[in-house]
Amino acid sequence: MKETISINSSQVVTIENEIVGGILLDIAPIKSDDSVCDIADLNKASLEIAVFRNGESRPKYFCNDYLDYILRAITSSWMGYTVATTKRAAGYLMAIPFNGALNLQKGDRIEVIFKVQNTTFTSLDLSKSSINIESVPATVGSNVVSVVEAHTYITGSLDLDKNLGNNIEKIVLVNDLGADYGASAKAKPLNGIVLTAQGFEKRATENLLLAENYRSLQNNPETAVKNLVVYNDYMNPIHNVRLTSKFDVAVEATARLMVMRKAVL
Numbered sequence: 247m248k249e250t251i252s253i254n255s256s257q258v259v260t261i262e263n264e265i266v267g268g269i270l271l272d273i274a275p276i277k278s279d280d281s282v283c284d285i286a287d288l289n290k291a292s293l294e295i296a297v298f299r300n301g302e303s304r305p306k307y308f309c310n311d312y313l314d315y316i317l318r319a320i321t322s323s324w325m326g327y328t329v330a331t332t333k334r335a336a337g338y339l340m341a342i343p344f345n346g347a348l349n350l351q352k353g354d355r356i357e358v359i360f361k362v363q364n365t366t367f368t369s370l371d372l373s374k375s376s377i378n379i380e381s382v383p384a385t386v387g388s389n390v391v392s393v394v395e396a397h398t399y400i401t402g403s404l405d406l407d408k409n410l411g412n413n414i415e416k417i418v419l420v421n422d423l424g425a426d427y428g429a430s431a432k433a434k435p436l437n438g439i440v441l442t443a444q445g446f447e448k449r450a451t452e453n454l455l456l457a458e459n460y461r462s463l464q465n466n467p468e469t470a471v472k473n474l475v476v477y478n479d480y481m482n483p484i485h486n487v488r489l490t491s492k493f494d495v496a497v498e499a500t501a502r503l504m505v506m507r508k509a510v511l
Contacts, residue, residue: 267384288314300353319504349387
């Protein structure tokens with residue numbers, strides 16, 4: 247399935263009768279001189295991917311947040327963020343993988359609402375710009391995917407103490423949307439973290455966490471750590487999860503604790 251929508255649109259894109267492994271956001275933000283715009287702020291764009299099953303009155307969400315947070319949750323620990331935000335000849339190709347596949351049978355549907363303000367990009371000419379939303383085909387649909395969730399902090403807090411629940415596959419500290427982790431002056435867990443779960447405990451210094459993040463980037467050793475990944479194991483989700491730490495400086499209002507959770511949709 248492929249459908250074209252406009253920037254500044256609230257159009258709903260519906261996907262039916264497919265096995266879907268993800269969504270491609272093929273964004274063509276064009277200037278008046280026909281060149282591709284630079285990115286200004288990806289959190290001026292929001293992405294909602296909702297799954298409606300036949301006979302159920304309420305949807306289940308793969309994601310429902312601002313685009314920058316979603317990309318950072320999905321791509322932290324590999325080069326995906328750089329790939330998604332690199333300007334191509336015709337725009338930007340931002341893949342949203344499900345880490346699984348959804349089998350849409352009769353009466354089922356996915357609804358995608360991608361609201362992109364014109365201030366998401368610089369010097370945008372609306373008349374020349376467009377977005378293609380395309381479903382990614384898959385062969386087997388287990389309906390088990392990795393959903394994206396965000397947890398906020400109390401602005402100005404120095405303490406992190408979050409109960410995150412069950413089936414947690416990935417935890418990312420997104421405390422700075424501007425600088426890479428090494429260059430950031432915003433809140434960091436300089437004394438490390440304590441992550442507890444059913445049958446599992448991880449006490450890690452900041453340096454241990456950084457070493458884990460660098461190891462994930464070992465095929466591209468010059469790549470900077472964008473946001474600090476605290477836990478990342480899609481094959482071994484953890485349950486009854488609690489994460490605690492103390493930051494060196496107070497968190498700002500834009501900070502988020504991003505989580506990926508294994509779920510049946």
